Amino acid sequence: MTLTFAFDNSYATLPERFYTRLGPTPVRAPELIKVNHALARDLGLDPAALESPEGVAVLAGNAVPQGADPLAQAYAGHQFGGFSPQLGDGRALLLGEVQDKSGNRFDIQLKGSGPTPYSRRGDGRAWLGPVLREYLVSEAMHALGIPTTRALAAVTTGEPVFRETPLPGAVLTRVAASHIRVGTFQYFAARNDGEALRLLTDHVIARHYPDADGPLGLLKVVSAAQARLVAQWMGVGFIHGVMNTDNTQIAGETIDYGPCAFMDAYHPATVYSSIDRGGRYAYQNQPDILLWNLAQLATALVPIMGADGEAAVAEASEVLQGFGAQFRTEWLALFSGKIGLETAQEGDEALIVALLHAMSAGQADFTNTFRALGTTRARDHFLEPEAFDQWEADWHARLAQEGASPDSARARMESVNPAYIPRNHRIEQAIEAAVAGDYAPFERLNTVLATPFTEQPGAEGYARPPLQEEVVQATFCGT
Structure with a gap:
């Protein structure tokens, strides 16, 4: 059985100051955990070939497949x-690029x-x-x-890694539209490398x-994509935890799941990252932080926007000033759907809030x-259900204005309000079991999360919030 990747590597054609070419470091005794x-x-790969000894060697970094160009x-x-002027992939390698059945x-x-x-040591x-x-x-996302x-x-690698204690090593094979970040642009801006910024x-x-018109057009479409993305995070109670500019991906995907979590009890100031002691990346701060990150992208792009520097700054500033309205539109549409509204009326935002x-x-x-x-x-x-009772009466009245009832709105609401999220205590339980050699909790959790909007017989416990003794107060970076 032969494992074949139809690599077509475009990033590797950029100048060598964009990356460092090198191969992965082999590991002692790799064993497969799971292939998706x-x-x-979808990527045109044979799952059975990935699960073969040849495939596991590639997934562990013990072999480099034909056509790969690791960097x-x-x-x-x-x-x-x-600001750190040089970060980069400190524990990751891009093997190459493939195209799915739709040409993406x-x-x-x-x-x-x-x-x-x-x-960095x-x-x-x-x-x-x-x-x-x-x-x-x-x-799950x-x-x-x-x-x-x-x-x-x-x-798994068959080798320990050393953090506070020895821990079992592992390698993840990650797929992304690309790994280009706001920080990629900052890297070249910090070096005044206008040619690299243009490339x-x-x-x-x-x-x-492909429809974007130059650097300013790029800033506009990235801003719109990120406004949609962060609104979607807010809609499921997701807290990224480390919204650094190197973790803000240009293609508008969620990337780098380190100290992240989904809220259980709602509180807008919730923080899960063990290293975010000041609450910079709290749930409620995510839109403002995203705007701050976009401002760093704009700063990197301004020098290549045109000969007139003041005009470029003004144009970029106008894009950034429009972000708040973009995000509010996305957020309001999403949360209106979460409470079953089909039309937009004045007062909807106040009802949601x-x-x-x-x-x-x-x-x-x-x-x-x-x-x-x-x-x-x-x-x-609710610990104080009377407050909900008053809101529910106002909500019923609002639905009635659309000629709807809660019963008629339920199908719409259930299509956007999940029954299951990757609750932090369940993830920790799955990790603890896996460290002891039992992957059944990981497999079961992964199966439940694959269909989050459909209530599944026997999965009621996965919708349950943590008991007091199960609450995970903070999550940690994996480095």
Whole structure:
């Protein structure tokens, strides 16, 4: 059985200052955890070949498939507001690019494949926990209909990695529309490399936004894509945790699932990252941080927007000033759907905000409350159900203006309000079991999350919020 990738590598044709060519570092005894069969088939790959010894060797970095051109990408980034002029792929390698059945181009990347020149004294490895977390959460995001990188496969390495204690090593094979970030543009802007900025801009436009007109047009379409993406995060209670500019992907996908989580009880100031002690990347701050990140992209692009610097700054500023309205439009449309509205009326935003305030005061579970709207179960999620009762009466009146009832709106609401999310305590339980050699909880959780809008017999426990002793207060970066 032969494993074949139909590589067509465009990023590798850019000048060598965009990356460093090198191969993955082999591991001692790789073993397969999982291959994503559906994604493999979409990419024109044979799942059985990926699961063969030859395939596992490729997925672990012990063999480089024909046509691959492995490289570590260079980029910079603002991390928690502080600028690092050189970051780059410190534990990942882009094997190459393939096209799916529709002709869409995707990167195939190994994550945890060994040190690179950008490792900054790190070992270039990943341990099993973050690999399983990214597999579960990225595939759950895909099932929720939110743009995201995907997980093609995961393998163990047979070698320990050393963090606070020795932990089992693993490698994730990640699929993305590309791995180009705001930080990629910052890398060349910091070096006053206008030629590289123009080449990168042309590459991104050709690959992702062929209708964009030059650097200003690129800023406009990236801003719109990111406004949609972050509104979608807010709609499922997702907190990215590390919205650094090097984690803001130009193609508008969610990328880099490190200290991330989905909220249980709703509170807008929720933070899950162990390193975000100031709450910079709290749930409620994500739109503002995204705008801040877009401003860094604009700063990088302004020098190549035209000869008139002041005019370029004014044009870029106008795009950024329009972001708030873009995001509000996306957010309002999404949350209107979550409460079953089909038309837009003045006062809808206030109605949605009133529900969120009641949920915060009543410590209501974000996912379960929206899922239960229109049923007698909804008020059970509130410590102070009287506040919900008042809101529910106003909501019924608003639905009646559309000639609708909660019952008639339920099908619409259930199509956008999931029954299942990757709850943090369930992920931690799956990781703990896997470290002990039991992958059944990982497999079961992955199966439930694949159809999040359909209530599944026997899966009721996966919709349950954590018990007090199960609450995970913080998640951690996998480096």
